[in-house]
Amino acid sequence: MLTDKAVVMKCKIIPSDLKAIINSISKIESDTLLLVVDNKVYSLLEQEMDIVQEIQNKGKKVILWKSSEGEKAKSFDEYQCCVEFFLEKGIHRNCHLVAIGGGATTDFGGFVASTLLRGIKWTCVPTTLLAMIDAGIGGKTGINSKSGKNLIGSFYLPENVYINTAFLQTLPQREISSGLGEMIKYSFLNRSIYEELIKGKDYKEQIINCAQFKQQIVEEDFLELKNRKFLNLGHTFGHGLERIYNIPHGIAVVWGMALIFKIIQEENYLSELRLLLDILKWQEVDPPWHNKRFPSKDLYDYISRDKKRTSRNSIDLILLDKIGTPKIEKFFLDDLEKKLDKHESKLRIFNLRSAGHIIF
Ligand SMILES: NC(=O)c1ccc[n+]([C@@H]2O[C@H](COP(=O)([O-])OP(=O)(O)OC[C@H]3O[C@@H](n4cnc5c(N)ncnc54)[C@H](O)[C@@H]3O)[C@@H](O)[C@H]2O)c1
Known part of the structure; x- marks a missing residue:
């Protein structure tokens, strides 16, 4: 051990x-x-x-x-x-x-x-x-x-x-957006990072805070047996989308969080997500499946093979109790499949435009 x-x-x-x-x-x-x-x-x-x-x-x-x-x-x-x-x-x-x-x-x-x-x-x-x-x-x-x-x-x-x-x-804008995606994830996990971002502080000032927050979590739980799992917020769906569409990791994580907030949690986190994206002038407001069918089946197939799966028929998902307080919830794969199917047609027109432009 x-x-x-x-x-x-x-x-x-x-x-x-x-x-x-x-x-x-x-x-x-x-x-x-x-x-x-x-x-x-x-x-x-x-x-x-x-x-x-x-x-x-x-x-x-x-x-x-x-x-x-x-x-x-x-x-x-x-x-x-x-x-x-x-x-x-x-x-x-x-x-x-x-x-x-x-x-x-x-x-x-x-x-x-x-x-x-x-x-x-x-x-x-x-x-x-x-x-x-x-x-x-x-x-x-x-x-x-x-x-x-x-x-x-x-x-x-x-x-x-x-x-x-x-x-x-020298980093291309899309790769900056990808990094901002992970920064937004941290802001849902850590209240003080959230508050600094909401104040509109330049993201570069947040880099060391985010790095230290990650370091602190790693020190508490190097082998990801407890709190380090929280860092996987948005990753269950995100990894699947990254693989299906070959998009940058952090951009996939944002869409992964959006899906969690849309189909599993209450929608007020979706408004918070839109607000943060707006503050950070995030460009990728249309999903990778924009104007196409939402890939429920491919996503489900990917998730059911995820290495973070801890049993044959269930998966641990990271959800939020409130901003800064994540939690882990077990989900049966069958239920997840049903939720994805149920939302398939609505997700086709889903986007992350800021308030006022929300189509969904
Ligand atoms: N180990 C972990 O805990 C962990 C966590 C999150 C993501 N990841 C992994 O990280 C990878 C994604 O990393 P990434 O987003 O940093 O992208 P990346 O390493 O794939 O780089 C993206 C692109 O940016 C270019 N690039 C790198 N630095 C540059 C610079 N300063 N100026 C111009 N171009 C530059 C690269 O050549 C590449 O074309 C994925 O494989 C993901 O699985 C690992």
Whole structure:
């Protein structure tokens, strides 16, 4: 049985600029650093500085793996090529892996670190909003299987998480929306994050609050046996939609929450969701199934195979008692299927436009 409180406490979140990040990476206690960098991020960084050269100038050996862009990295093929590449270079157990990229790269890099030589230390440098506040924190690592996302993985904490919001300057708007989706999820889970967002504070000021909130939950429940499950608000439907429509994770989570609020909970949470989206100037107000049939069957099929399912005929859903107070409720899969079928025609015209433009 894993009991990892001590390991959890080692994970530090440090807001920093790129130069300071390079300095900190160069001070990591290891003579050899394995850099796993998202290919696109690497090209963008190259325009600013040669990070490999900078780190080597500070006396480290650097072995660089440029990983396929985004989600493409989370495959068996990429995993095999990457670990074989590092092993051929003659690495040792004190090598330290540094993953630089969005959540896909940090999931992938962390998984490589957790399995290489039965586990080497690693550091996470998130470059997307979603990875800064969520994916990069908490040590869930993994790759995808044909049967679903993140089905092969490990719980394996990074030693450090270095957050530099300047990375967001090059991030496409859709990926910002995706990160905002997770931020909105936090605001339903944590009253003070909700209040700050409602005040209309710039989301960048919220990044460290969100990162620390996630870190705190992870410290309380590293293995997701209790409160960490709350972070899955919107994810049961969200993961299904992400898979069916190939949309960014955080955007799928917003639609996942919208479905929970629409078909399972009272609708006042839907108004709160619309309000937050409006404040954050969220663009994705039409659902991925816009003008098409709502995919009840595909969604149900996905949910009934979800790895978070804890029994053959039921699933735990995260709902809200009130804003800031989530709860877990068991749902029979049969009942869920009936609810999806019942709402299918109404969901066809559902959207998240703000009050005044609500069609539904
Ligand atoms: N481990 C966890 O706890 C956890 C939590 C949530 C999500 N995730 C995973 O995270 C992944 C999604 O991560 P993501 O949303 O960060 O997206 P991502 O890593 O897939 O990156 C999205 C796109 O942005 C590009 N990109 C990254 N940083 C950039 C930058 N600074 N400037 C310009 N382009 C940049 C990437 O090349 C890619 O094209 C999913 O695989 C999801 O399953 C994991």
